[in-house]
Amino acid sequence: MIDELMQLAQLRARDGRHTAELVREPGRFGLGQVPTALAPDATTSVVCGFCSTGCSLDVHLKDGQAVNLSADADYPVNMGMACPKGWESLAPLSSTDRALKPMLRNDAGVMKEVEWEHAMTVFCRKIAEIQAELGPDSVAYLSTGQICTEEMAFLGALAKFGLGIIHGDGNTRQCMATAAVAYKQSFGFDAPPYAYADFEESDVIVLVGSNLCITHPIMWQRVLRNPHGPEIVVLDPRKTETAMCATQHYALAPRSDLIFLYGIAHVLVREGWLDRNFLDAHTNDFDAFAAHVRQFPPESITESCGIPVAEIEKLARTIHEGKRVSFWWTMGVNQGYEAVRTAQAIINLALMTGNIGRPGTGANSITGQCNAMGSRLFSNTTNLLGGHDFNNAGDREKIARVLGIDVGMIPERDSWAYDQIMDGIAEGKIKALWVIATNTSHSWIHQRHYIEMLSKLDFLVVQDMYATTETAQLAHLVLPAAGWGEKDGTFINSERRFGLVKKVSRAPGQALSDFNIFKLIAHYAGKAPMFSKWSSPEAVLGILGEISKGQPCDISGIRSYRMLDEEGGIQWPHPEGETLESRERRLFADGRFFHPDGRARFLFDMPARNPEPVDAVYPLLLLTGRGTSAQWHTQTRTSKSPVLRKLYPAEIYVELNPADALALDIEANEPIIIESRRGRIQARAVITPTVKAGQIFIPMHYKETNRLTHPSFDPHSRQPNYKACAVRLERVTSAP
Numbered sequence: 001m002i003d004e005l006m007q008l009a010q011l012r013a014r015d016g017r018h019t020a021e022l023v024r025e026p027g028r029f030g031l032g033q034v035p036t037a038l039a040p041d042a043t044t045s046v047v048c049g050f051c052s053t054g055c056s057l058d059v060h061l062k063d064g065q066a067v068n069l070s071a072d073a074d075y076p077v078n079m080g081m082a083c084p085k086g087w088e089s090l091a092p093l094s095s096t097d098r099a100l101k102p103m104l105r106n107d108a109g110v111m112k113e114v115e116w117e118h119a120m121t122v123f124c125r126k127i128a129e130i131q132a133e134l135g136p137d138s139v140a141y142l143s144t145g146q147i148c149t150e151e152m153a154f155l156g157a158l159a160k161f162g163l164g165i166i167h168g169d170g171n172t173r174q175c176m177a178t179a180a181v182a183y184k185q186s187f188g189f190d191a192p193p194y195a196y197a198d199f200e201e202s203d204v205i206v207l208v209g210s211n212l213c214i215t216h217p218i219m220w221q222r223v224l225r226n227p228h229g230p231e232i233v234v235l236d237p238r239k240t241e242t243a244m245c246a247t248q249h250y251a252l253a254p255r256s257d258l259i260f261l262y263g264i265a266h267v268l269v270r271e272g273w274l275d276r277n278f279l280d281a282h283t284n285d286f287d288a289f290a291a292h293v294r295q296f297p298p299e300s301i302t303e304s305c306g307i308p309v310a311e312i313e314k315l316a317r318t319i320h321e322g323k324r325v326s327f328w329w330t331m332g333v334n335q336g337y338e339a340v341r342t343a344q345a346i347i348n349l350a351l352m353t354g355n356i357g358r359p360g361t362g363a364n365s366i367t368g369q370c371n372a373m374g375s376r377l378f379s380n381t382t383n384l385l386g387g388h389d390f391n392n393a394g395d396r397e398k399i400a401r402v403l404g405i406d407v408g409m410i411p412e413r414d415s416w417a418y419d420q421i422m423d424g425i426a427e428g429k430i431k432a433l434w435v436i437a438t439n440t441s442h443s444w445i446h447q448r449h450y451i452e453m454l455s456k457l458d459f460l461v462v463q464d465m466y467a468t469t470e471t472a473q474l475a476h477l478v479l480p481a482a483g484w485g486e487k488d489g490t491f492i493n494s495e496r497r498f499g500l501v502k503k504v505s506r507a508p509g510q511a512l513s514d515f516n517i518f519k520l521i522a523h524y525a526g527k528a529p530m531f532s533k534w535s536s537p538e539a540v541l542g543i544l545g546e547i548s549k550g551q552p553c554d555i556s557g558i559r560s561y562r563m564l565d566e567e568g569g570i571q572w573p574h575p576e577g578e579t580l581e582s583r584e585r586r587l588f589a590d591g592r593f594f595h596p597d598g599r600a601r602f603l604f605d606m607p608a609r610n611p612e613p614v615d616a617v618y619p620l621l622l623l624t625g626r627g628t629s630a631q632w633h634t635q636t637r638t639s640k641s642p643v644l645r646k647l648y649p650a651e652i653y654v655e656l657n658p659a660d661a662l663a664l665d666i667e668a669n670e671p672i673i674i675e676s677r678r679g680r681i682q683a684r685a686v687i688t689p690t691v692k693a694g695q696i697f698i699p700m701h702y703k704e705t706n707r708l709t710h711p712s713f714d715p716h717s718r719q720p721n722y723k724a725c726a727v728r729l730e731r732v733t734s735a736p
């Protein structure tokens, strides 16, 4: 407590205008307090801060500080279950490499601790100077799916309406942009239609590019609770943990999924296995799609997919005979060069067979990060707050009215996407970049190029829990942030459920919640009056409720955090006045979609060529993905847990087929070189038949992996194509 008071005193001493507010509102900057609402030895439920499943954890406090946790038995998502990451949620908070004070790089290039006041002054001055010299395109930000919805909204509003920054994107571009665009085009809004109950109610579950067992272990547990003995169908080039448990595994050739899905649609059309009533009443453009898929009879696609004709027909029949068929996809689809059309090929299968809007059905994208869904709707990056449109004057006026700001403060154009921001840096148009809660130097595709781009910046700011991430180490300014469990707010999970995050632990040093960092920036930038209503995360949830009115994601009926606590989270939509009749709800039960005519659309294209196919020099295809359920993305947090570290190999490894190992005389556990046109890395060989000959697999969690990946992008979603590029292997004769 003495430390906290000292920190407050420092802030007071440095900014007289803050003094009165700090005295009146001592928790305002979040220095060290736990919420007074919680008894010192309480147990309280908090939504997990890793993945999009959105499990609830019971956090046990002693003397006002979290000391342990267990899985929440009453929450409709996880019902008393948690995966290894969830159980270890508290470990990353006490890591010794937490960022404790702002750090600024001095003229000699050395990072030195500075006071918040100095950090804020430098931040605001540098941004203003660069904008004054080079215009509004010259500053950009890259955000995350890991901070709270209210923080994302604050960041988006502050950056775009307050600081005049046009370009901001999230790391959700790397995982979910495809699903967002696919839904928007097909359904008229970015609307995953399902509830997790659908895992338990299907009689056919089709998983496309999803290793659910380890990527979303609690969702997999929901599959195992299904009492109907479902067919579990997996489409994946690898024999993953999930494929091993499937009743049907289609090990299709990498990136042949679009052709394969068109082949399935062809059989359904050919056999008349369609729901004509649903098609006529609720969709547009089916006849054009039917004509399109006539070009893909099983006989013509069998070679490129590597799946026999009889197997293609078997899967079509399985879908036809299912009474409640659900289709699920994730990164295997989303991270491709024709990803949106592939996701829409899945949506088309659900539409043409009438498998949507009923229990156990749906075309269901599974999200990655804990608040990717918040980023998609409320971050003010690719769409205006609440799923509105920057290019629509009526939408801009509505947002300006709700926020009480001049409509002229709202940009009239969309942001550049992540890769376009990188291009902007390469071309010298962007000179300052603000990175929030993401480790871009590790996770972005074609890593060497990315890091070269960062070196061209005049000002790189990293706002993060740790000053040790690969990106923070390159920064000019590091702003120390509180993490999950050290702040209040909401996350939105994959099934559209708002869940509550609570402050159950003190942030160390002078680390502040992202919300309070944004508040400080608003103050030092002279924009505090614009955000006078943004007084707390809960107040912002109320603002978002107003903003969302009339939208498909209307949450005006969520009146308080207490309500979220009592209801076990609430899925959107929940408009004001609506009675919550069920804890698990799905969309489109009435067959009405969000396009103006209420109909879903069939969208399709001719398949494209892999931008980097194998050849004589680079004869193997590199696949990337999740390694284990104990690892999370760039391991910024999971590597801090001694327990989790024991559950996965510390050193990078590469999986290869025994035939390729034999051909290259590679032995198990031998260090080998993997080379693409962009880089060379070294990894231990794991020889396994789960990877087909001609393919290799490397988990994405290791910092070396993206030295190899190919910078190509889906043309609609601009999502990177992480999954299939050309590489070669060689035995180690010298270090790479």
Ligand code: SF4
Pocket (backbone or CB within 6 Å): 048, 049, 050, 051, 052, 053, 054, 055, 078, 081, 082, 083, 084, 085, 086, 087, 216, 217, 218, 219
């Ligand atoms: S499945 Fe996801 S949300 Fe659930 S405990 Fe694990 S990491 Fe947390």
